[in-house]
Amino acid sequence: MAVTLKAALLDSDKRGYVVTDLETLVDDEVKDKSGLSGGMIKTGYAAVKKVKPGIIWGVIDTLLDEFVEALEPHWMAYCASSSEAGPPVDFGAYLAAHPQPVSEALLGVTDRRAAKSNRQAITSMYSKLRPKAQENVIEALPRLGGVMEKHAG
Template sequence: MGLSDGLLNPTKKAMIIEDCCKMIEGQLASKSGMSGIALKTAFAALKGVKPGYIPYVVEQILPQCFTAIDPIWNEGVEKGNPIEHLNANRSDTADALLGVTDARVQKTKRQIVRGTYEKFRGSAKKHVEEAVPDLAKVIDNYTKA
């Protein structure tokens, strides 16, 4: 059974989406300096695309994200601690997640979304790697339940 099967059942899905959105907000709040201001401004623009846009996107890409990190997760299960393994393999985890978002943005017709993503894609891996421990905590919360 993959992460998508276990984590996106109807009783957990809405809570996971909400927790992922809170995680994104928390990651954004921790950013400082000029790059932090730029990220926060870009995120505000994306939130303005339409009401509920960020939760909508999270809901749309979550199954693919879980599928993308399944091999790393499964290695961790075999080694005895999938959360620790996800954290120890932040680079691979970030690459897997960014593969999902790269594919998704190529399909979007919203120029503001594509332009914003392309502008920040060069520094995205660093930010995603920093978020892996928080994502691992979200996953851990729901794989225990």
């Protein structure tokens, strides 16, 4: 299991499958949202997908290399801990057990991208969504780990 995430997930033969599974993960996470803020997320997400079909897949594909780089240290720590004595834990559980550093690493990718953007609409929308982003990322960590492990295993 000591293969790097980069080697396992960014291979040209696997990349499309990884991106598709991550798009499904995002769809599922949005679908599971509830309450007033969940309704707003669902409405906005549906609108974005309707206005520009394929945008979610494209954004994931664009950011995948940086997300994998952000997750790599956590993957290597997971692999090292899995080789030690003790009950096996899946990568999703490992990520969920380390929510702060993992979510900060992932959000660092989008923070850097938003900071570089020249498009006011994108930076404005990102700044409005960013305060709740960490909570949403943390909620998605078990599923994210499952997708990563599926393709890296």
